[in-house]
Amino acid sequence: MIRIAAVGDVHIDKDVVGRYRPALEELPDRADVLLLAGDLTRHGTEDEARCVATEFGGLGVPVIAVLGNHDHQSDQPDAVTRVLTDAGITVLEGTGTVLDCGGTRLGVAGAKGFGGGFAGRCASNFGEPEMKAFVGTTERIADRLGEALRALDCDVKVALTHYSPVPDTLVGEPLEIYPFLGCYQLGRAIDSAGTALALHGHAHHGTERGTTPGGVRVRNVAHPVIKQAYSVYHLLGDDAEESEPGALVHAGQ
Amino acid sequence: MTQHHADIATNRPLDEYVEAEVQRMLTEDGRVAEQGLTVSRREHTLILCGDVESVQRRDEIVRLIREQFPGIDLSVDIGLTRAGAPAEAEELS
Numbered sequence: 001m002i003r004i005a006a007v008g009d010v011h012i013d014k015d016v017v018g019r020y021r022p023a024l025e026e027l028p029d030r031a032d033v034l035l036l037a038g039d040l041t042r043h044g045t046e047d048e049a050r051c052v053a054t055e056f057g058g059l060g061v062p063v064i065a066v067l068g069n070h071d072h073q074s075d076q077p078d079a080v081t082r083v084l085t086d087a088g089i090t091v092l093e094g095t096g097t098v099l100d101c102g103g104t105r106l107g108v109a110g111a112k113g114f115g116g117g118f119a120g121r122c123a124s125n126f127g128e129p130e131m132k133a134f135v136g137t138t139e140r141i142a143d144r145l146g147e148a149l150r151a152l153d154c155d156v157k158v159a160l161t162h163y164s165p166v167p168d169t170l171v172g173e174p175l176e177i178y179p180f181l182g183c184y185q186l187g188r189a190i191d192s193a194g195t196a197l198a199l200h201g202h203a204h205h206g207t208e209r210g211t212t213p214g215g216v217r218v219r220n221v222a223h224p225v226i227k228q229a230y231s232v233y234h235l236l237g238d239d240a241e242e243s244e245p246g247a248l249v250h251a252g253q
Numbered sequence: 254m255t256q257h258h259a260d261i262a263t264n265r266p267l268d269e270y271v272e273a274e275v276q277r278m279l280t281e282d283g284r285v286a287e288q289g290l291t292v293s294r295r296e297h298t299l300i301l302c303g304d305v306e307s308v309q310r311r312d313e314i315v316r317l318i319r320e321q322f323p324g325i326d327l328s329v330d331i332g333l334t335r336a337g338a339p340a341e342a343e344e345l346s
Contacts, residue, residue: 003342009289015307023338030338042286070286197345204289204303217345224289224304227335232342 002101002156005030005061007230008037008201009222011070012052020055023229028060031232032101036089037201037221038068038112038162041080049080053087062099063089066110068162068202094144098154106235107154109193111145113163113200114138116183123179138183146189156235159190159198159216168210169220170203187212196235267297267325275299275318285314290331298326304334 005027010020027034036056041048044067056063071080081091090097092110099106116123116138125135149157164170164182173181181203190198191214198212201222208225210218221231265271276292279285287310290303299318305311311331318327 011286011306013306015309019306019336023336026338030342043283070288073286205291219343222289223306223334226339228339229336230339232339234342234344236344236346 002033002104002106002235003031004033004035004106004158004197004199004233004235005230006035006037006160006199006219006221006233007223007226008162008199009039009068009204009224010036010052010055011039011042011223012055013042013048014051017051017054020229024056024059027230031061031230033099033106033108034059034061034063034230035108035158035160035199035221036063036065037160037199038066039070039201039222040065040068040084041071042073044071044074044076044080046076046079046083049083053083053089056089057087064097064108064110064160065089065091066093066160066162067091067112069112072112092148092160094141094148096148096152098152104156105154107149107152107157108160109145109148109152109157110160111141111148111186113145113161113165113186114141114183115163115180116185117179118167118182118184121178122184138185142183142185142189145186146192149189149193149195152193157193157195158235159186159193159195161186161198161200162202164200164203164206164218164220165190165198166210166212166218169200169206169208169218171207172205173203181206187214187216187218190214190216190218197233265322265324267294267299269294271322271325272299275322278317278321279314282317284317285310287314290314295328298328300328300330302330304332306334308333 040052096109165186198218204224206220293300
């Protein structure tokens with residue numbers, strides 16, 4: 001069994017530091033890994049990233065993250081990534097990493113994702129340059145996520161995004177803004193790789209549970225949705241010889 | 254600090270343009286940066302719903318709306334996102 005803790009949309013700044021820590025200190029007893037589904041900061045500054053590093057660093061379990069739209073607000077995603085990486089947090093963007101969880105190799109591939117909408121009600125790569133750039137971004141990020149998922153050499157695959165891969169987990173949000181909350185291309189990428197679980201955030205008024213067209217379980221772990229410091233999901237797999245939980249097997253670029 | 258919406262700090266009827274401006278201010282004003290709040294109108298009252306991560310953030314939202322949209326009847330139903338450890342896990346076979 002693999003135990004995955006996850007939360008997104010924590011929007012950390014100085015006024016929040018310490019708030020999650022009591023629950024986070026329990027993680028080694030509850031989970032093999034913590035996945036952070038983007039919007040870690042408010043405005044994507046280095047100072048805020050340091051607050052995230054203080055809150056989510058040194059937890060005793062590996063921490064894997066993707067960035068969200070808030071983390072891009074100050075146009076410094078590389079600086080945010082560097083601060084988090086220096087704190088021991090693995091940041092994925094079209095990349096993957098593999099952990100050994102008690103003898104089972106857990107592969108996580110992640111990307112921020114983007115909007116665009118869902119099948120039959122989505123934006124098209126057509127018309128003005130701005131529209132082509134928008135949907136081109138959607139397609140490019142999803143393609144990279146699919147490649148990263150398919151490249152994972154592991155026993156169990158989990159996809160981590162900020163934007164949603166399905167409309168199911170957006171229920172509660174206004175229908176009119178679905179195209180800004182996710183895109184079907186992420187779902188297609190997840191369905192292309194034998195993924196066991198897909199985690200995302202971004203939709204604060206959404207719903208926790210959904211599935212992709214291919215049957216992959218999707219969970220919206222945005223903090224206002226799960227209403228706790230993190231959720232824990234037990235992925236039931238083959239029992240294997242015990243080894244050190246969370247030992248890093250391979251990290252992608 | 255940027256001072257947005259200074260041009261609209263006058264008493265105005267609560268219409269959909271005010272609703273739209275409040276929604277955009279909540280996201281775009283760097284002192285707030287909240288996309289996850291719902292803004293709606295009921296008769297002459299503007300209603301804010303959702304969760305934020307600290308009491309200070311909620312107070313700042315109310316202060317800015319009162320400053321930039323004076324005279325608006327405001328109903329604030331913004332909670333503090335809970336940060337406790339989970340009581341149980343979900344088993345996924």
